[in-house]
Amino acid sequence: MADEESPPVRARGLVKRYKEVLAVDHIDLNVHAGDVYGFLGPNGAGKTTTLRMALGLIMPTEGTVQLFGRDPIREGARALQGVAGFVEAPRFYPYLSARKNLELLAALDGGGARERIGEVLEIVELSPRAEHRVGGYSHGMRQRLGIAAALLRRPRLLILDEPATGLDPAGMRDMRALIRRLADEGITVLLSSHQLPEVQELCDRVAIVDSGRVVYEGALSDLRRQGGAGYRLRTTDDTRALQIMRAQPGLDHASSSEHGLSFQADEQHVGALSLALGMAGVGILALTPELATLEDLFFRLTEGGNDARDPAAGESSDGGALSGGQLGAAVSGLAATARALEESR
Amino acid sequence: MSSTAVGAAPATPIGAARVRRPSTATAYRWELRKLVSQKRTYLGLGLAAILPLIFVLAQSLRNHRGHDQGNIFASHITQSGLATPVLMLLFLSVFMLPLIAALVAGDIVAAEDGNGTLKTILTRSVDRGQVFAAKTLAAMTYATIAVFLSAVVATVAGVAAWGFHHVVTFSGTVVSAPEGLLLVFAANACYLIPLLTVTAIGVLLSTTTRNSAAAVVGTVGFTILLFIVAQIPGIEGLKPYLLTEQYENWHGLLRTPTDWAPIWHSAWVCALYMVPALFAAYLVFLRRDVAGG
Numbered sequence: 256m257a258d259e260e261s262p263p264v265r266a267r268g269l270v271k272r273y274k275e276v277l278a279v280d281h282i283d284l285n286v287h288a289g290d291v292y293g294f295l296g297p298n299g300a301g302k303t304t305t306l307r308m309a310l311g312l313i314m315p316t317e318g319t320v321q322l323f324g325r326d327p328i329r330e331g332a333r334a335l336q337g338v339a340g341f342v343e344a345p346r347f348y349p350y351l352s353a354r355k356n357l358e359l360l361a362a363l364d365g366g367g368a369r370e371r372i373g374e375v376l377e378i379v380e381l382s383p384r385a386e387h388r389v390g391g392y393s394h395g396m397r398q399r400l401g402i403a404a405a406l407l408r409r410p411r412l413l414i415l416d417e418p419a420t421g422l423d424p425a426g427m428r429d430m431r432a433l434i435r436r437l438a439d440e441g442i443t444v445l446l447s448s449h450q451l452p453e454v455q456e457l458c459d460r461v462a463i464v465d466s467g468r469v470v471y472e473g474a475l476s477d478l479r480r481q482g483g484a485g486y487r488l489r490t491t492d493d494t495r496a497l498q499i500m501r502a503q504p505g506l507d508h509a510s511s512s513e514h515g516l517s518f519q520a521d522e523q524h525v526g527a528l529s530l531a532l533g534m535a536g537v538g539i540l541a542l543t544p545e546l547a548t549l550e551d552l553f554f555r556l557t558e559g560g561n562d563a564r565d566p567a568a569g570e571s572s573d574g575g576a577l578s579g580g581q582l583g584a585a586v587s588g589l590a591a592t593a594r595a596l597e598e599s600r
Numbered sequence: 601m602s603s604t605a606v607g608a609a610p611a612t613p614i615g616a617a618r619v620r621r622p623s624t625a626t627a628y629r630w631e632l633r634k635l636v637s638q639k640r641t642y643l644g645l646g647l648a649a650i651l652p653l654i655f656v657l658a659q660s661l662r663n664h665r666g667h668d669q670g671n672i673f674a675s676h677i678t679q680s681g682l683a684t685p686v687l688m689l690l691f692l693s694v695f696m697l698p699l700i701a702a703l704v705a706g707d708i709v710a711a712e713d714g715n716g717t718l719k720t721i722l723t724r725s726v727d728r729g730q731v732f733a734a735k736t737l738a739a740m741t742y743a744t745i746a747v748f749l750s751a752v753v754a755t756v757a758g759v760a761a762w763g764f765h766h767v768v769t770f771s772g773t774v775v776s777a778p779e780g781l782l783l784v785f786a787a788n789a790c791y792l793i794p795l796l797t798v799t800a801i802g803v804l805l806s807t808t809t810r811n812s813a814a815a816v817v818g819t820v821g822f823t824i825l826l827f828i829v830a831q832i833p834g835i836e837g838l839k840p841y842l843l844t845e846q847y848e849n850w851h852g853l854l855r856t857p858t859d860w861a862p863i864w865h866s867a868w869v870c871a872l873y874m875v876p877a878l879f880a881a882y883l884v885f886l887r888r889d890v891a892g893g
Contacts, residue, residue: 310723313889331727332621340723346716350637359630363724365622404720 261324262287263412263443264309268318271304271467278304280467281318286412286445286460291438293458293475294447297557301467302447306342306416309445311335322412340414340445344421345401349390353381353400356389360404368407375403378433394421402433413437416447431457455549465557478552485545486525488516491538499535503528517545624730631738635704641742644700648746651696652688652754656761672768680765682780684758685751686787686854692750693791693847698798698823701743705802706815708735709885713810719890732885736803736878743799744792751788755781773856783853790850790863797843797870797877798823804881807888840865843873 264286271279279301286292296302307313309320311327311334319326325334347356354372361368376382379399389397398418405413418434419427427450434457438444448454454461455475462472471478485508490496493516500509500516505524510517520528525542532539635641659677673683673690709732712718721731767780775783801822805815826844829835839845849866852859 307719307889307891310719312719312722313891314887331729332725333727335723335725338723342719343716346720348634348637348717349715350639351634355637359633360720360724362626362630363622363721363726365620365626365725408724 261321263290263323264292264320264445265324266305266309266318266320269305269308269315269320270317271301271308271313272316277467279308279315282464282467282469284320284462284469284472286443288411288443289438289441290460291434291444291446291458293454293461294445294464295449295451295454295461295553296464298449300464300557302464303342303416305464306340306414306445306447310338310340310342310414312342337408337411338414339405339408339410339412340416341401341405342414342416344394345397345404347389347397347400347404350388352386352388353392353403354385356400357404357407361407364408368409371407371409375406378406379403395423395426398422398426398430402430406437410442412443412445414445417449418446419448419450419453427453451548451550451553461549463553463556470556471552475549479549485517485519487514487541487543487545488518489540489542490516490532491540495535496532496537499531499537500528503531515541621725622730624726624733627726627730627734628737631708631734632741635738635742640703640707644703644742644746645749647696648692648700648750649753651692652684652750653757655688655691655754656684656757660761672770672772676768678762680767680777680780681757681759681762682755682764682767682777682784684762685754685784686767688750688754689788689791689850693795694844695820695823697743697747697750697791697795699820700746701739701795701799702802702816702819704742705739705799706806706817706819707812708739708803709806710810710812710815713890714812722890728886729882732807732882736800736881739799739803740796743795747788747792747795748785751785755784769854769856770851771854771856775856787850787853790853790866791847793849793863793866793870794843794846797846797874800874800877800881804877804884807881807884841869841872843870846870 262285264284266282266284269279269282269284270277282301282305284294284305294302294306304313308315309322309327311331314328320328322334322338323336325336327334347353348359351359353376357372357375358369361372373382376385379402381396381399381403384392384396389400392400398421402415402418405415413434415434419430422430431453434444434446438457444457446454446458458475460473461475461478463470463478488496488500493511497509497511497516500506500518503509503524504527505520506528507519508517518528529539529542673686677683677687709718712721722728764777764781766774766776767783768774769783798819802815802819805818806812809815809818823844826842830839830842830844846866846869849862852862
């Protein structure tokens with residue numbers, strides 16, 4: 256049974272198998288109240304399938320998903336109370352106007368949703384075109400109508416699958432602003448997206464899926480911290496500083512470039528380094544932390560991560576072509592070699 | 601969606617106020633509104649309306665003397681306008697009305713699945729069972745409207761051409777014009793029993809095939825198949841239980857005294873087709889993965 260304490264989304268061991276294809280492989284999700292939760296993964300990773308299961312549109316092969324403590328598979332529409340959104344592109348009746356589409360959906364929502372039609376059309380700026388048939392709408396207009404349809408339900412949980420796909424830059428910006436605004440009003444948002452800057456800007460927690468499995472779930476800040484807290488350092492004597500850094504325990508990837516010195520370490524070892532530099536008479540001009548970008552981490556988890564999980568993945572199976580992960584590893588190797596050559600000079 | 605627009609978001613707090621969920625009647629009303637808004641709907645209804653008009657026009661131009669030997673109503677066509685709707689029912693009941701019913705029944709689930717609108721309505725506050733019931737009822741309403749539209753047009757056109765006079769039944773007895781009118785519409789109502797069964801089969805195929813064309817063609821193909829089966833020698837015992845044989849159940853009403861036996865027979869035979877078809881369609885609809893669109 257649902258209760259006020261139940262999390263907006265709680266999935267346990269979700270599996271979806273289509274004959275031989277394992278689309279979703281034991282996915283666990285925990286979306287907390289107030290989260291703007293990013294659901295990331297490459298194409299075919301199982302994001303949309305997972306969202307469809309969450310909305311009760313497809314049956315899991317195994318596992319359960321609950322929305323505010325209710326199971327949409329077993330409890331049907333009752334489990335979707337307070338939940339709205341769309342998977343893939345929002346779809347409407349092309350032969351009806353936007354207003355008629357919303358009237359239909361409001362009728363299927365009940366609870367005075369009809370009175371909010373004008374309001375939600377205003378929010379998505381479709382009022383001037385409300386009487387036009389949706390069949391003549393652009394992709395962006397349909398996306399906005401999808402948001403309007405979701406808002407009719409006054410949701411506590413908004414599930415959005417690639418809401419910015421197909422929008423122009425201004426449309427994307429406005430969509431982000433709208434999502435941010437809705438989140439600020441207390442709506443929990445589960446946002447599936449390919450747009451890494453969008454997720455980085457909007458989301459506080461993320462799940463990254465790859466090949467049907469969650470490879471990371473947690474706070475975005477934790478992920479970026481785990482991805483390696485990097486630092487940039489400029490000193491009065493970079494050559495001497497680099498020697499000290501390499502001798503210093505707890506520092507990794509110490510290197511020099513035209514931008515200065517860089518290394519990875521935890522805060523405790525950074526403190527020790529600054530003391531060591533001071534004792535050696537090397538002045539610190541700037542010491543700035545640099546977190547890995549979400550894009551770096553995403554590719555590391557979804558491409559490089561494959562190598563870590565599968566020892567055989569480093570070898571090209573066809574003897575020629577490189578996978579994305581293999582290519583990334585090769586580029587990293589070349590870059591490291593180039594740095595070593597530069598330093599030896 | 602400018603920032604300004606975003607700023608116009610509802611001032612009232614967004615929450616999970618417990619709302620009264622909509623009834624199946626609400627979903628049904630919207631299924632009808634969707635039908636009304638689609639051109640395809642009028643194709644079938646147009647056929648149902650225009651064929652009686654063509655028939656009356658053709659008979660008028662032919663300067664029919666009313667001496668056909670094949671059918672008593674055909675032989676009395678110019679003597680009473682009420683013979684026209686009976687003849688039209690006779691002609692249209694075999695193929696055209698099942699086709700018109702199949703046009704909507706075969707499309708009503710499959711089209712929404714293909715367009716992706718099924719997922720749109722299934723993520724609102726109505727249960728799948730309600731959506732299924734609404735769609736089935738809407739398809740049956742459409743079939744009913746097609747039958748009675750055809751009957752009304754045929755009656756009006758027939759009466760306009762040949763007058764509102766007494767009519768002769770299959771038994772050769774004469775019934776008054778008002779009673780004849782009542783019998784005409786009662787006959788059409790009886791014909792609905794097998795036609796709604798065809799509609800149920802259309803809904804089943806629409807639900808299972810997820811393809812409008814396959815469901816429409818499949819439904820019509822099923823009735824044609826039964827006609828062929830009825831012609832196979834050696835299985836005469838099966839014939840009374842074929843759905844297509846029930847298309848003539850209404851003949852019993854136009855006999856004196858009224859022969860109720862074929863009507864009751866068709867009612868339970870059709871139930872044998874309709875109930876499993878609807879139950880299977882319902883189960884499939886409840887359990888299916890909605891991944892279209």
